[in-house]
Amino acid sequence: MTNLIPKEKRIDELIRFGAPKLFLENIGNVTELEFRVEKTDGAYFYLPKILDYKIIRNQNIIPIFSCGESFYVFTFNKHTERIIHFELENDAIYTDYGNNWNVLLMDIMIQYFEDKIDNGIENNDFKRVGEKIEFHKAEKLFKLLDIPIEEYNTKYDQKEKWRIEIAKELEIL
Known part of the structure; x- marks a missing residue:
């Protein structure tokens, strides 16, 4: 089953998986990265509508940040942990970072x-x-x-x- 981690648990869960705390705290707050690294409001709105995408099926999903209609998320289950980048209207991974922050x-x-x-x-x-x-x-x-x-x-x-x-x-x- 695909599971979207609640917003209130997001930061703690990402830190648990190795995300740099300062990076997480500054998402959406770095003027120089405006439009590139934005808050996860869009992800939390759209992801529940696409939980049937094969790229995230049977995964726990934690949004990291948004970039327009592109999302960077951390996915994990018993077998895998990885950071992926994909676009809202395309059920395909653009970049798979493994778990390399x-x-x-x-x-x-x-x-x-x-x-x-x-x-x-x-x-x-x-x-x-x-x-x-x-x-x-x-x-x-x-x-x-x-x-x-x-x-x-x-x-x-x-x-x-x-x-x-x-x-x-x-x-x-």
Whole structure:
């Protein structure tokens, strides 16, 4: 049976499964991540309507955060524990993080970098956002992302491969 963990138990349950407390406390409160890392109100509204999705069937579900019509949730049962990202109208997993909170935080920081790249972003600003979500590898991640645009575009063409290389370089995978 699929079970949505109640909102009032959400933070304690996520912490029990290794989620960084500061990250959870700051969801929806980090201006720089507005629209990317939002509160779970939408998840608690929509998830009860899609509990028959095969990707969450027979799982306990704890919403982590929302991003528009996309949800990041922690699912678990007797056999598995994992963080997944999926979209409301698609019964498919976009990203499966296993139970690696650091890779999830890395992806949030990469999205933040991509959002700001055209206007420029400073290492100190990037590091400060990392601190707000308890991602301790922000400074090193910034150095891996802050490369000449031609090199960035080449690596971006194989984004998933590059993402894995970055996670290994950060020693979080």
